[in-house]
Amino acid sequence: MSATVSSATPQQPLPQVRADWLPLAIVPLLALAALPFVGSPSTWLTLTVAGLAMGLIVFIIASGLTLVFGLMDVLNFGHGVFIALGAFLATTVLASMGAWTASPNLLVNFTAVFTAMLVAMAAAGTVGLAFERVVIRPVYGQHLKQILITMGGMIVGEELIKVIWGPQQIPLPLPAGFRGSILVGDAAIEKYRLIAVAIGLVVLAAMLWVFGRTKVGLLIRAGVQDREMVESLGYRIRRLFVGVFVAGSALAGLGGVMWGLYQQNVIPQIGAQVNVLIFIVIIIGGLGSIGGCFVGALLVGLLANYTGFLAPKVALFSNILLMVAVLLWRPQGLYPVAKR
């Protein structure tokens, strides 16, 4: 080998690889900062677990949305349809498995809930595939049209849900084994919140594995940064995008089941309600950033619970305040995606 580029390459060391832990550190800092205001440690623990549960559910729902934007610059305001679909399917599936949910056996309860989750994910994924083909594909690269047509898609979806399930609120009771609380010291922690945290962590671990260890994950991370280059390397990014859209829709369906169980009832407007929250989360996190989405979701979840307890009136706009504060600090979000 005669030619090398080593000889003239300055041998200066590269800057150390330093992970940006600061945004992640805000999560425990926020929790600790809330402790003196809340006062009672047991109440604080209850609120913190509730906040983490809510945050992880929101993360599951929002992760697909942020990737869809990162990969193809698509603003999908119709994401809420998949949440609503998941939640309403859960009411049907769990109602039809009445004996399973009424059983005091936790394993039997889990089987029923997992069945509902699988049905919700399959349905939301399938509807997502059709939604991408019919609604999103004609408006690639046109943000204004995307906003208008996906909002329209959301309205149509909501009306279709009213046609099928009716316009009224439907109760979604927790299975027998999920009800009640366990006592940690003086703190009563609802069992379902712990279950939601556990499921959220499993989904997070699966995502970290996909993004860190698989080629598809690598392609998604690369595609979020430079779509054109991924195509120039011979990968069909549109196929990747459709895959991410379907997976993101399925995750929103899963999140819908968990959100419905968290609220213990479902209304047709559930999608529109959660939509605002998840857009705040992905903006706080940095559009396209999965790590930012995770931190943003936890912050939103925790803050909503603390302010809901301390100052219920502030809770109504606490997420907006959080977004303003974050964007003043980091205008591109907590973890901005490095675009070319």
Next chain:
Amino acid sequence: MSSAGDSGRTATEPPLLALEGVQTHIGAYHILHGVNLAVPRGGLTVLLGRNGAGKTTALRTIMGLWRASGGCIRLDGEDVTGLLTPDIARRGVAYVPESMGIFSDLTVKENLALAARGARRAEDIDARRLERVFGLFPALERFWLHPGGLLSGGQKQMLSVARAIVEPRKLLLVDEPTKGLAPAIVQNMIAAFRELKRETTVLLVEQNFGFARALGDSVAVMDDGRIVHAGTMAALAADEALQHRLLGLSLAAHQ
């Protein structure tokens, strides 16, 4: 593998890449006005021209990143004009853009693992090709686990070229590889491309005439979206009047 310097060969063999009357519009702008270009098989062809002449547009049109609005692009005799970028890449064309297109959040290892389409993981990259990459660009081995975004400009350029050659390719499209690089690194890039052009065909867009002259076997000059001269680099290098007429002061300034 032979060099395009074998002058008799290029005359008889059909070109690897041929552009026939290629037109490109970008929005309302008409950029390429019927480009005719033949890139002989083997060796290095330089595409010269001042800023805004349409060189980058020509490369991007070949790669399918901008759609040709007229004319025909043939690769190895096959019409690839309407193909999508990934399908052109899969026919053995690699692209090193002017921006280098490094995935800055991904490590050097991950950048190369993506470029090796046949490899599921970095460990599956053909060991001999990786050795070749490290032979040409040892810095990449040293910074194997560093994010691409932390590399210096020269190292990023090395990574960008390395991605293009980590799998066997028929044709490398390289856009201004010396832009912004220190002179010492430019000299070493020349050495690297001398090696590369022995095993594959390179079409290189360049403004630095010194770099182009050191490497080019054949040359085409663009102006205002057209090819205004095509021939051997030796002939152009020997004819100062022609250089002055074709390239003018804007290029002379880069020499």
